[in-house]
Amino acid sequence: MAAEIYLNVAVSGVLTGLVYGLMAVGLSVIFGVVRVVNFAHGEMMTIAMYLAIVLFNGFGLDPLAMVVPLAAVLFALGYAMQAGIINPFITRPEHSQFILLVAIALVIVNVLLIVFGPDAHNVQTAYSFDSFLVGPLIIDATKAYVGAATVAITAALFGFFRLAPLGKAIRACADNYIGALVVGLNVKRLYALTFGLGAACVGAAGSMLVLLVDVTPALGPALTLLAFIIVITGGLGSMPGAVLGGVLIGVTEAMAGLFFTPSAKSMFSFALLVLVLLFRPQGILGTRPS
Amino acid sequence: MIPITTNSAGLTRRAFAAGAGAAGLLAVTGTPFNSVRAQGGPLKVGVLLPRSGAQAGIGQDCQRGVELAPAILRELSLPELAIMNADTETNVEVARARAEKLINEGAQLLVGAFDSGQSTAIAQVAEQKGIPFVINIAAAPQITEQGYKFVFRNFPTAGMILSDAFANQKELFEATGVAPKSVVFMHVNDTFGTSMQQGINAVMPRFNMPYQIVEQIAYDPTARDLSVEVAKAKATGAQALLMVSRLNDAILITRELVKQRWSPMAVLSMGPGWYEDQYLKTLGKLSDGPISFVPWYDPHKRLSKQLDAALAKAYPGINMNTNHVFTFEALLVAADAYKRARSTDPKALADAIRTTNITDNVSIGPGIQFNDKGQNDKLKNAAIQNRGGKLLTIAPKEASNAKPELPMSAYDRRG
Numbered sequence: 001m002a003a004e005i006y007l008n009v010a011v012s013g014v015l016t017g018l019v020y021g022l023m024a025v026g027l028s029v030i031f032g033v034v035r036v037v038n039f040a041h042g043e044m045m046t047i048a049m050y051l052a053i054v055l056f057n058g059f060g061l062d063p064l065a066m067v068v069p070l071a072a073v074l075f076a077l078g079y080a081m082q083a084g085i086i087n088p089f090i091t092r093p094e095h096s097q098f099i100l101l102v103a104i105a106l107v108i109v110n111v112l113l114i115v116f117g118p119d120a121h122n123v124q125t126a127y128s129f130d131s132f133l134v135g136p137l138i139i140d141a142t143k144a145y146v147g148a149a150t151v152a153i154t155a156a157l158f159g160f161f162r163l164a165p166l167g168k169a170i171r172a173c174a175d176n177y178i179g180a181l182v183v184g185l186n187v188k189r190l191y192a193l194t195f196g197l198g199a200a201c202v203g204a205a206g207s208m209l210v211l212l213v214d215v216t217p218a219l220g221p222a223l224t225l226l227a228f229i230i231v232i233t234g235g236l237g238s239m240p241g242a243v244l245g246g247v248l249i250g251v252t253e254a255m256a257g258l259f260f261t262p263s264a265k266s267m268f269s270f271a272l273l274v275l276v277l278l279f280r281p282q283g284i285l286g287t288r289p290s
Numbered sequence: 291m292i293p294i295t296t297n298s299a300g301l302t303r304r305a306f307a308a309g310a311g312a313a314g315l316l317a318v319t320g321t322p323f324n325s326v327r328a329q330g331g332p333l334k335v336g337v338l339l340p341r342s343g344a345q346a347g348i349g350q351d352c353q354r355g356v357e358l359a360p361a362i363l364r365e366l367s368l369p370e371l372a373i374m375n376a377d378t379e380t381n382v383e384v385a386r387a388r389a390e391k392l393i394n395e396g397a398q399l400l401v402g403a404f405d406s407g408q409s410t411a412i413a414q415v416a417e418q419k420g421i422p423f424v425i426n427i428a429a430a431p432q433i434t435e436q437g438y439k440f441v442f443r444n445f446p447t448a449g450m451i452l453s454d455a456f457a458n459q460k461e462l463f464e465a466t467g468v469a470p471k472s473v474v475f476m477h478v479n480d481t482f483g484t485s486m487q488q489g490i491n492a493v494m495p496r497f498n499m500p501y502q503i504v505e506q507i508a509y510d511p512t513a514r515d516l517s518v519e520v521a522k523a524k525a526t527g528a529q530a531l532l533m534v535s536r537l538n539d540a541i542l543i544t545r546e547l548v549k550q551r552w553s554p555m556a557v558l559s560m561g562p563g564w565y566e567d568q569y570l571k572t573l574g575k576l577s578d579g580p581i582s583f584v585p586w587y588d589p590h591k592r593l594s595k596q597l598d599a600a601l602a603k604a605y606p607g608i609n610m611n612t613n614h615v616f617t618f619e620a621l622l623v624a625a626d627a628y629k630r631a632r633s634t635d636p637k638a639l640a641d642a643i644r645t646t647n648i649t650d651n652v653s654i655g656p657g658i659q660f661n662d663k664g665q666n667d668k669l670k671n672a673a674i675q676n677r678g679g680k681l682l683t684i685a686p687k688e689a690s691n692a693k694p695e696l697p698m699s700a701y702d703r704r705g
Contacts, residue, residue: 005522118342119346119568120346129576130549131549140549214541216343216344218343219514253518257522258518262507262509262510262513262516262522263479263508265518266510
């Protein structure tokens, strides 16, 4: 087999993995701060994907141009969910939170099923079938645009948490809940903002992922599972870990498909997860609980 | 008159005689202690299809065949069917559970379920409960090799499809003077796909085909991204693709062929996916060219024209295909059997189906008859090519309505 095929497949895996990473960043941000595991994560992403399809079919709006507006819509949804439904469960046992979020996930899947039906929906833009020739490499244009947008969004998010006062306040809540209360931070509001930010990541990722995969209501649970594999591999609560986990899973699946049999590529991402859990249970970039 | 009482409970001799007579009558007729009843009401037919999940598009396409059936059956003077719809959710276990539920709710005959895995599960339930099951579409040979008494299939097995497919391919290669020397065989990794893969390996050597299979690639039917699979296929340098697909993966593979700038000489499909309306509509000009070797309708048959006209009226712009034809024919078998059995008794219905002889039908071949195993072994395949959003029959010659175009035009020269 020619050498360029390995490079082609690796590049494709990295670009797809970046989008997976952005989706997982949302999950990691929410858990890192609010300490609630969002079991409706993939389902929220399918909401963003369907919204992107509605905007494209109804108004001809390119999903790439809709990344910011859809992130804003999902931010509002996430904020409202946290403030209205999830907040009373913050201090309750984890199994209560689990059941609540699984229930929300089920509701989302079924509402989407009622509204959009079970058919697969997709978006075909003018550049859907384009590719770039870079020497021996053939790079999928859509994946390249989506990968670049993901890098920009993730960098902006890192910048926000490192530099912006609000980002620092959220990190303070994550580091020391009591301390944050003592210094007068409005923790409830910050939690809602954090959930909103996590949902905004999902909105942005969904708006881009719809360019790469067809969406059905049944896609939600599969994306939730994928997000969990990624964040556990990268380190639950670690933003760089989520991006790294996404890229690792993307490349692992792509390479496994090339070297072994494509039908078993998911097995390799689970194998990677098992290895990480065995030898570094906190994830590649995660920290051990003190 | 002085009443004659026989016991302290107040039962009269007259009442006793009447009761004994009624009991005797019941013992002879069986009613109401079992479900046999004379023909009068419609036959309750449970139709199981994958209306959601990965096969939703195809399941809903099959449903069109269900919707068209009542009016045509009425015109054929066949009895009315009461359709009970159920969604298998493209899931074997759900298919099994739905079949049981339908039977519990009174279904007297089952039809379905497009997919071999789901149909296998339903067949087990039908056989266990003693309810006739007419398979519309499912090709795994083992379904009718189990010695079942209540399972019937008016659809060719994988072996039959493949034998016809290779024969049709040779006919096309001869007619066009163009034949690939190497192919990559890509197939879905489900019950149908693996049955076809085993069948191809067993049947192909008998046909002395002009090409070699240089690589076999199995992939997940629910895959979201098939770029690696296509890259791997392209890297072999094969001239053509041999496919066993579903709908969503056929669309994904075509997109990747375009993106990865690979135009094979031919896409030879031995299953669904490449001729579905959703495939044609989603891909537009890029859907032209693939040739599918599938159980099909004979465009020259009277009932084909009637079904096609009904489809065009009910669903303008939708091309008639395997899904409509074989789902309709499954209901045709059910109605015909009910008419002859004159009963909803499952055994009587099964016996009637076993002696089916419908020659006024839609699919290619002499008609609908079942062998001892419950299999219609007289069905024939066709080769159909997508051209300009239409499905043209290009082989066998006696059922064709167009000439083949090989090699197919390159994707980057379609404007």
